[in-house]
Amino acid sequence: MTRLGRNAFGIALALTGVGAIAAGQEEESWIIQNARIHTLAEGAEPIESGSILIRDGRIVEIGADVTAPAGAAVIDAAGMDVYPGMMDSVSQLGLTEIGSISATVDTVELGEMNPHLRAATAIHPSSEHLPVARANGITHAVVAPGRLGGFGGGGAGISGQASIVHLDGWTVEEMDIDASAGMVLTWPTLSTRSFNLATFSMDRRSFREAKEEYDRQVAELGEVLDAARRYAAAGEAGARERDIRLAALGPVVGGEMPLLILAQGEREIRGAVEFTKEQGVKMILLGGSEAWKVKELLVEHGIPVILGPTQRLPGEEDEAYDQPFTTPGELHDAGVTVAFATFGSSNSRLLPYEAGHAVGYGLPQEAAIRAITVVPAQLFGLAEDFGTLEEGKVANLIVVNGDPLEIRTEVEHVFVNGVPVSLDNRHQSLYERYRSRPHPER
Amino acid sequence: MRHSKLFLAAALLGAPLAFSQDTVIRGGTVLTVTGGTLSPGEVLIRDGKIAEVGASVTVPEGAEVIDATGMFVMPGIVDAHSHIAAESINEGSVAVSSMTGTGDVVDPYDVNIYRELAGGVTTSNILHGSANPIGGLNVVIKHRWGADAAGLVLEGAPPGIKFALGENPKRSRGMPAGVERRYPATRMGVQDVIRQAFIEAEAYRQEFADYEAAKARGERALPPRRDMKLEPLVEVLEGTRLVHAHCYRQDEILQLLRVAEEFGVRIATLQHVLEGYKVANEIAAHGAGASTFSDWWAYKVEAYDAIPHNAALMTERGILVSINSDSAEEARHLNQEAAKTVKWGGMSEEEALKMITINPAIQLGIDGRVGSLEAGKDADLAIFDRHPLSTYAVNQMTFVDGELLFSREKDQAMREAMAAERTELEAKLSEGDGAERGPGRRGPREGVRR
Numbered sequence: 001m002t003r004l005g006r007n008a009f010g011i012a013l014a015l016t017g018v019g020a021i022a023a024g025q026e027e028e029s030w031i032i033q034n035a036r037i038h039t040l041a042e043g044a045e046p047i048e049s050g051s052i053l054i055r056d057g058r059i060v061e062i063g064a065d066v067t068a069p070a071g072a073a074v075i076d077a078a079g080m081d082v083y084p085g086m087m088d089s090v091s092q093l094g095l096t097e098i099g100s101i102s103a104t105v106d107t108v109e110l111g112e113m114n115p116h117l118r119a120a121t122a123i124h125p126s127s128e129h130l131p132v133a134r135a136n137g138i139t140h141a142v143v144a145p146g147r148l149g150g151f152g153g154g155g156a157g158i159s160g161q162a163s164i165v166h167l168d169g170w171t172v173e174e175m176d177i178d179a180s181a182g183m184v185l186t187w188p189t190l191s192t193r194s195f196n197l198a199t200f201s202m203d204r205r206s207f208r209e210a211k212e213e214y215d216r217q218v219a220e221l222g223e224v225l226d227a228a229r230r231y232a233a234a235g236e237a238g239a240r241e242r243d244i245r246l247a248a249l250g251p252v253v254g255g256e257m258p259l260l261i262l263a264q265g266e267r268e269i270r271g272a273v274e275f276t277k278e279q280g281v282k283m284i285l286l287g288g289s290e291a292w293k294v295k296e297l298l299v300e301h302g303i304p305v306i307l308g309p310t311q312r313l314p315g316e317e318d319e320a321y322d323q324p325f326t327t328p329g330e331l332h333d334a335g336v337t338v339a340f341a342t343f344g345s346s347n348s349r350l351l352p353y354e355a356g357h358a359v360g361y362g363l364p365q366e367a368a369i370r371a372i373t374v375v376p377a378q379l380f381g382l383a384e385d386f387g388t389l390e391e392g393k394v395a396n397l398i399v400v401n402g403d404p405l406e407i408r409t410e411v412e413h414v415f416v417n418g419v420p421v422s423l424d425n426r427h428q429s430l431y432e433r434y435r436s437r438p439h440p441e442r
Numbered sequence: 443m444r445h446s447k448l449f450l451a452a453a454l455l456g457a458p459l460a461f462s463q464d465t466v467i468r469g470g471t472v473l474t475v476t477g478g479t480l481s482p483g484e485v486l487i488r489d490g491k492i493a494e495v496g497a498s499v500t501v502p503e504g505a506e507v508i509d510a511t512g513m514f515v516m517p518g519i520v521d522a523h524s525h526i527a528a529e530s531i532n533e534g535s536v537a538v539s540s541m542t543g544t545g546d547v548v549d550p551y552d553v554n555i556y557r558e559l560a561g562g563v564t565t566s567n568i569l570h571g572s573a574n575p576i577g578g579l580n581v582v583i584k585h586r587w588g589a590d591a592a593g594l595v596l597e598g599a600p601p602g603i604k605f606a607l608g609e610n611p612k613r614s615r616g617m618p619a620g621v622e623r624r625y626p627a628t629r630m631g632v633q634d635v636i637r638q639a640f641i642e643a644e645a646y647r648q649e650f651a652d653y654e655a656a657k658a659r660g661e662r663a664l665p666p667r668r669d670m671k672l673e674p675l676v677e678v679l680e681g682t683r684l685v686h687a688h689c690y691r692q693d694e695i696l697q698l699l700r701v702a703e704e705f706g707v708r709i710a711t712l713q714h715v716l717e718g719y720k721v722a723n724e725i726a727a728h729g730a731g732a733s734t735f736s737d738w739w740a741y742k743v744e745a746y747d748a749i750p751h752n753a754a755l756m757t758e759r760g761i762l763v764s765i766n767s768d769s770a771e772e773a774r775h776l777n778q779e780a781a782k783t784v785k786w787g788g789m790s791e792e793e794a795l796k797m798i799t800i801n802p803a804i805q806l807g808i809d810g811r812v813g814s815l816e817a818g819k820d821a822d823l824a825i826f827d828r829h830p831l832s833t834y835a836v837n838q839m840t841f842v843d844g845e846l847l848f849s850r851e852k853d854q855a856m857r858e859a860m861a862a863e864r865t866e867l868e869a870k871l872s873e874g875d876g877a878e879r880g881p882g883r884r885g886p887r888e889g890v891r892r
Contacts, residue, residue, distance in 0.1 A: 097740065098740055098741070098742060098743055098746055099740065099741040099742065100609075100741060100742035100743065101742070101743060128740070129740065311771060311772075311774075311775060312771055313554075313557070313770060313771050314557075317553045318860070320853075320857050321556065321557045321560045321774075321853070322560070345740070346738075346739050346740040346741065347737075347738075349737075350737070352833075353778065353833055356833035356834060357775070357778070357833060359833070359834050360827075360828075360833070360834040360835060360836040361836065365834075405833055405834075406832060406833050406834075407778055407781040407782055407784070407785055407831070407833050408781055408784045408785055408831060408832075409785075410785065426747075426749075427739075427749040427750060427751065427786075430719075430747060430749050431719075431749055431751040431755065431786075431787070434719050434720055434722075434755060435751075435755060435758075437720075437722075437723070439723065439759070440723045440727065
């Protein structure tokens with residue numbers, strides 16, 4: 001496997017892989033020329049034929065008229081489109097390798113209150129999933145701990161801090177964008193049915209019982225946040241005893257770090273919104289299968305939604321067959337801020353199609369593109385560096401031969417953190433290897 | 443109802459409803475799959491069959507004309523691996539469950555029949571699960587939403603049976619402590635179970651042959667006792683029952699092919715066959731078809747070498763390949779899954795479409811009825827608003843046997859009517875007792891089947 005960083009060897013490999021790149025004298029700068037550039041900058045039209053100059057990890061110049069400096073490696077992107085790199089707003093990339101083998105899975109820690117744990121601690125830079133996602137244009141991702149499948153009982157609580165990483169780097173430190181980007185909270189589910197693993201059947205209980213448990217769980221969450229406030233106040237007053245759990249919640253109660261609340265049902269979403277308003281903390285809703293039922297509430301409180309996946313079954317038998325497909329468009333029309341995520345790892349490469357599927361069902365194409373580029377960057381406070389193609393921004397971008405939301409479109413070049421990365425991956429290598437297997441003698 | 447009198451008459455006579463109304467679809471691009479693309483093209487539907495396909499067709503007097511301008515007409519999608527519309531899937535208590543079959547437990551009320559219809563699927567192969575080396579019998583259904591269990595069954599489809607290799611039948615995973623493990627527990631054991639079953643089936647067949655021979659000689663002989671486990675396996679030996687074998691890894695694929703060859707059996711389809719690309723030469727030589735997912739991988743060890751180029755690589759080596767869903771969700775966008783073979787492996791658009799239409803139809807032995815737009819075939823078709831390989835394509839209408847069983851427009855009208863009815867009922871409910879009803883007081887939800 002070829003893993004590239006900022007070294008001449010890696011660049012040389014990248015260059016052999018992409019014929020269009022002419023090797024420069026100093027491999028520290030690249031210029032992409034003759035491309036249709038979708039900057040996605042506010043109010044900007046695409047540049048029909050322009051160039052992007054990249055140096056030291058950043059976009060140095062962009063426009064219709066950029067002079068190629070001597071020594072810059074040239075990528076001729078005639079007939080191609082350039083977009084900002086795609087961002088999977090919630091994934092488990094690097095935390096899991098083979099789903100059924102628990103030794104390879106670091107997604108869920110024991111216990112229900114783990115605000116001090118960080119995804120970045122366990123992201124495996126050599127995971128085969130990263131180059132697979134990257135090859136389809138995913139350049140950076142939020143990696144979130146927890147049981148993100150999240151339906152049904154169990155799993156409620158704070159599973160830890162989500163980390164945002166580049167999908168390339170020699171170490172996780174090199175991949176780092178923001179190791180503490182948000183606090184993942186799986187909202188309690190008010191359910192009268194729960195799956196009993198011991199008996200392999202559904203247990204039932206009364207609504208009152210379920211409600212009491214739900215109320216208790218919500219109250220406990222409130223108590224933890226109260227304790228975090230008291231802890232912060234005590235610290236300011238000079239107390240020296242350390243509690244890393246409460247310390248980790250400091251940025252949440254201080255309003256700097258969003259709670260990423262995984263909630264699917266209408267009742268749970270309402271409960272989470274009410275809770276965060278009472279607590280005065282920032283909330284981003286994750287999942288939100290029934291967010292379409294509470295559009296006005298989300299607009300009223302300015303709560304954005306990271307939806308996903310679009311390609312799922314309706315939650316109820318009497319729900320419209322296409323509700324999961326129309327939800328993104330409905331939310332967008334109502335004025336809710338929407339981003340997409342795969343919530344997965346091996347399937348992170350399908351992010352553009354989760355967004356694209358919603359386009360057929362009412363979400364404007366441009367909004368779909370923004371929902372996997374600009375919007376997530378804004379949601380996580382990264383808009384100064386990510387999400388659009390503008391001078392000074394980090395050069396995470398993709399060169400494609402068409403609309404990236406269309407499956408048949410090919411990703412030709414990917415820049416991560418200002419460097420062209422190899423599009424090779426486990427799948428491509430196996431493909432090439434077995435494609436070259438001799439045919440039987442006829 | 444267009445012809446309510448006719449409908450009533452048919453009902454009174456107890457006769458099957460005759461499709462007297464001709465339908466012409468015109469103005470759109472017709473993707474026939476086997477006869478090229480007609481743009482524009484027209485299709486004439488009569489008596490549930492495709493009567494004509496061409497640049498222009500006869501427009502009989504009184505025919506309903508559907509304007510498909512700007513749209514794409516394609517054959518109804520055929521899903522070679524599905525588990526919808528069945529009350530149960532796995533009889534996992536025994537290593538050979540060929541005495542069971544999904545055909546006995548068809549559930550015509552499963553809403554997934556309709557949801558998939560909305561995605562353009564008109565035919566599905568409902569397979570037994572993968573808990574045992576030799577599983578139960580399958581049933582091929584048409585998505586005749588509204589029909590009863592018997593009415594869903596595609597009459598005349600060749601019978602089949604599920605086999606399964608690898609991690610699932612050896613049950614190496616997920617057994618709670620204290621649960622006794624069932625043989626086999628290794629891939630060696632899986633092969634053994636299949637070989638032993640074939641040996642038993644040969645002996646059973648011989649018993650009947652001996653009995654028939656004795657009768658022919660005029661001797662008095664008692665017929666052998668029937669064995670419902672072995673009868674389907676005799677049909678497999680005779681080549682009259684198709685084997686659909688769940689498999690992942692290249693070694694297990696080869697082992698199955700060799701055991702089958704030992705008994706003169708040709709495996710009809712290798713299902714999933716995620717490492718099929720590694721032994722494509724051998725699969726092609728054996729003559730098995732391959733039905734795979736588009737791009738799932740890494741969820742278990744035997745899926746770690748799965749690649750999205752699998753379908754293309756196998757096709758290049760001469761294997762007949764289909765893309766299946768194995769999922770009520772995935773089946774809703776098999777057109778997109780087919781598009782992935784264009785992206786990963788460079789299939790042509792026509793080849794990609796074949797993988798969800800004529801190829802699975804051939805694999806299931808029903809290509810005389812479905813899988814392409816040809817005169818004489820069943821009028822099963824879907825009309826998308828864009829090329830079906832586009833991520834943005836939305837299916838607008840699905841016909842099964844010439845009947846419009848899904849229409850996006852009608853669906854939307856129906857949900858408005860249902861919402862209105864619901865509001866009305868809820869109003870009545872609150873008038874009734876004045877009490878606020880929590881979810882705990884609702885009765886059991888009807889129609890929920892797992």
